[in-house]
Amino acid sequence: MSRTFTLLAGCRDRVGIVAHVSGFIAGHKGWITEASYHTDPVSHWFFMRHVIMADSLPMDIDTFRAQFGEYAKSMDIDWQISDSAAPKRVVIFVSKEEHCLAELLYRWRSKDMQFDIAGVISNHNDMRSYVEFHGLPYHYIPVDKQNKITAFSEIENVLAACQADTIVLARYMQILPPALCTKYHGRIINIHHSFLPSFAGAKPYHQAYERGVKLIGATSHYVTEELDAGPIIEQDVIRVSHDTDIPSMVRLGKDVEKLVLARAVRYHLEDRVLVHGNKTVVFA
Amino acid sequence: MSRTFTLLAGCRDRVGIVAHVSGFIAGHKGWITEASYHTDPVSHWFFMRHVIMADSLPMDIDTFRAQFGEYAKSMDIDWQISDSAAPKRVVIFVSKEEHCLAELLYRWRSKDMQFDIAGVISNHNDMRSYVEFHGLPYHYIPVDKQNKITAFSEIENVLAACQADTIVLARYMQILPPALCTKYHGRIINIHHSFLPSFAGAKPYHQAYERGVKLIGATSHYVTEELDAGPIIEQDVIRVSHDTDIPSMVRLGKDVEKLVLARAVRYHLEDRVLVHGNKTVVFA
């Protein structure tokens, strides 16, 4: 794949904004391969995503970044540019269930998605050999009620040491401390095994079984301080019936969970997600 | 279609129950064209549905009913038999939105589903000419905060006069009084425009928009005294995005609502639904 720059931007909606921004890019000879726009009808905030061929620009990314920065300032535009040549560094958190981890590792080793895995953190040792087969560092950091503060301080050290920019909770089953949520705001992706907002919290399949729903689902969202309440990135469902007992729900649900998480992570890695209040714009 | 009898039954699970009941039917020369079984793993209650060709039985339905009744009593089996030659009598309640009503009328006039429509009750006059084109009685019974008791007493009279055995709330938008819910227990079908238990109550699409979900849905359930909390018969969802504003959700949701309601009504009409506590067994 050719090297690309992805420009995400947002500003107050106004007449001519598409022409203005795409004009700036064209004025620098940038070849746009993808362009997506959205206006929020309540806040009148305008969202843009442009993918630009790197070699169409007769300058390096830092020069373009500096020039776009000046332009954006004059236009009151929030923005960020990422470079496909600098993939994101992800740390995966896992507990004992392997399906989400296995899915992400498959996509990494098969190059189905472009990212670096800086390491795996777990409160159990079960996944060690599988992770280490991939040549990836495995950090066993047990968490319990007594050691929570020490454990998460160790986790923060690991995150800092491996320069993580994205955290994926691949069925981690532990609640992150608020400070960590704040520090990596908009960069921690969780998978919850229900169709939120139904069945937040513990044992969602048990809750679903009790209620007698005819579809079960999974939700991938950015983590905020409030449990299972952050901006939703992706959701999906699968049909169940009176015949589907709880173990079957758990089994069927895994297929949905792993695909929903993988899609959400892909959107994040490809800078397709903009957070707006407690909602997302996903230029899928 | 040939005339059939549908036997729904439930009893405590035990070894040999399938053999015993199907043996009784075979002993009366009954030809079973559909047989479905389910055991609830928590309560150990056993559910059965048998469809029997009417002309395979060398006796009329009343004789069979009497003989099965004695047998069932001896076996401690709850049961009911319905006759395809005696379709259910349905009263449809509607407000101003026509999509669910139009779907049910289409299925009735095209004989896609087998039922009699005993009448349509509405708190508005908007649907009168469309309903009357079908040669069906339209009862305009306005409901407001002041006249609620009188209005529902008039509704009960209409229901009694037209010998309704099933009520379908096709986006009726009024809460039925508890006494009516009790009287027609297990025979009032509602469509709620959300994927319950998310977004019960008023304006579910507004709630869904606020939460930023990526799928919206509809739920058809039996009405109980508690609002939007009765046994779920059928549910489905449709994908939305950041681009889907509330009017678009309302529009897209209608396609799901009408199909979910139609499927639930079909299951009920064909005696495919058994209620068990607050859940359903649906032999779809």
Next chain:
Amino acid sequence: MSRTFTLLAGCRDRVGIVAHVSGFIAGHKGWITEASYHTDPVSHWFFMRHVIMADSLPMDIDTFRAQFGEYAKSMDIDWQISDSAAPKRVVIFVSKEEHCLAELLYRWRSKDMQFDIAGVISNHNDMRSYVEFHGLPYHYIPVDKQNKITAFSEIENVLAACQADTIVLARYMQILPPALCTKYHGRIINIHHSFLPSFAGAKPYHQAYERGVKLIGATSHYVTEELDAGPIIEQDVIRVSHDTDIPSMVRLGKDVEKLVLARAVRYHLEDRVLVHGNKTVVFA
């Protein structure tokens, strides 16, 4: 809904084309509410759709059309502009099956979709009373092997007289003559009751049953001279099993057919479809 102009355009892909066209619109003070772009990776053809608020332009549509026309000529751009105040005139062709017709009539009378129905043409009289209830003209034009030429000549006269710009074959079950396909090229929408290219031609559900597929589908496409081979606009499927006999396939399939056709017609009415060779770009 506010009045809007929809501009569809296509040209050879080049750097700066988005900036250039959106710059032209902005230069005329046009407020773009929707903007969609696509480049075909094989032919390098660039497709655009812009929706412009009518009252943002300080000129009428004819003046804008003239000015854009000159600009487009200078830029070698193919284009067309439509006005939401001038809805398309549709003639619906139907045979004996009513589900697709009923769906379209529902969407028309409930204003779910914006279009005029110039009339209904049928080779049977079955749907007459239902259509006439809507106050719409019903043209009974029987077609058989002997009268095909006369019949279609009469059909062409009706189409001309009622100034149809779009034809929808709502399960018409007759093959249109090549001349008619050519005359209304890109403006005749058919629904075929299979997931094309599987099971083209007659009795697709019988073919599907024979092959033992586990999903059945429907396809809406523009009609070309070659049967069931035109550019596909929309498709969808529904699950079946060994238990689904042919009458059940026919019944289940209707739910898919009517929704797929309705979506395809909506895309066409809202100028969301561009035909490119034998494929479509659908800015849904």
Next chain:
Amino acid sequence: MSRTFTLLAGCRDRVGIVAHVSGFIAGHKGWITEASYHTDPVSHWFFMRHVIMADSLPMDIDTFRAQFGEYAKSMDIDWQISDSAAPKRVVIFVSKEEHCLAELLYRWRSKDMQFDIAGVISNHNDMRSYVEFHGLPYHYIPVDKQNKITAFSEIENVLAACQADTIVLARYMQILPPALCTKYHGRIINIHHSFLPSFAGAKPYHQAYERGVKLIGATSHYVTEELDAGPIIEQDVIRVSHDTDIPSMVRLGKDVEKLVLARAVRYHLEDRVLVHGNKTVVFA
């Protein structure tokens, strides 16, 4: 999970057959936990599946098998019994694409599905280290136009040596010789990356792209001598648009392929599939 016996049977349909067979099982004190029935409306063949709790039978499986065998002979019933304590022995064939293999290995090592993997056969060495990490034998048997006969003779030896009873072609990309298809008739499961019967043969995503379909799919089927034409076990689809180029189809399709294959293999492993002519009955 408790040990169970699964009894698959088929015979000419007749009155009382359910009562008779379930009566035989009940007469041996067998506790039926799942019972599924189907009559083919064309051939009037009757299909049954019963799952029986092993410890409810006061005899071992061989005694039960012998007694059921005599009974079945007297009743003209075709049958087979499998024992959950004797899981099937599977050999997986793979080429260079790893997604289907990885999915099956995940389900095996996580015990999501119950089966033994007797080995992996490949015409490439790419997957060796991943397979060997699982402690499974990897047989590298290159196939080309010249050595086809020798290669498949070697493959047959490996299959015999490891006592395979089921073969799964996890995107193997080679056509098996007719003799092998015959020898393992009804026990070779393939995944084809299209919604069959559309796009059989080579490069189905290219064919799908050319035709401009709006959904792409995958089909898992038993292999017969005729390419991609055997009895279909499971199918599913995923939505695409004009924006989905061929590499994206390949990528999106993998998610469908691996889940469709996994479901089909599960149905086979759990003896849920009966082949009837060129179709399957799947008691899912």
